[in-house]
Amino acid sequence: GVSPYVRTTSTSVSTPRIESSGILLEGLRKNQLLWSRDLATTTWTKTNMTATKTATGHDGVANAASIITATADNATVCQAITLASASTSVSADFKRITGSGAVTLSADNGSTYGSDVSGSLSTTEWYRAYKENQLLTNPTFCIKLATSGDSVAVDYTQLESGAFISSRIPTTSTLITRYVEKLSMPSANNWASTTGSFFVIADTWDTS
Secondary structure, three states: OOOOOOOOOOOOOOEEEEEEOEEOOOOOEEOOOOOOOOOOOOOEEEEOEEEEEOOOOOOOOOOOEEEEOOOOOOOEEEOOOOOOOOEEEEEEEEEEEOOOEEEEEOOOOOOOOOOOOOHHOOOOEEEEEEEEEEEEEEOEEEEEEEOOOOOOOOOOOEEEEOOOOOOOOOOOOOOOOEOOOOOOOOOOOOOOOOOOOOOOOOOOOOOO
């Protein structure tokens, strides 16, 4: 659901997102891919692949995501990025349309691919695939469909500098940065500074 309104003026405001099960705080991340939901644009290079923006997105909005279809084996759709050397992680949401062949992600223009995620795909539920923590300069994000005729819906493609993926950052014609999210609690009138105890539990997010 939507969070409370956060007013901004000339500077950004780093506000945590309050979810149903807690508060989500993430660090600075930037999605380096343009048109992250529309693979039909010319920003994406298609090889033996067609793409249309005709899929109902992960957010339930009609024609918000893409459908890609392989016209030959090992078809790809890619986007090249100019970026200094950094740990790179890529991700995308998938839903099966037709076929059962392998679906894989690459951050290095197909030199290496992540694990085949076809066994996790269904025709009714979205699945987020990812490949993490690869040191690269000028990465190229690619999706490969191994089998001609296979078709999948794709949403929220993402390439970010970081050892692990973060939550989805949708883009169109400009790149989007999510700034560091901060949580603070004023001590005044909340607890005494000279008596009592303060107890904190912290946990990490394991993307696997």
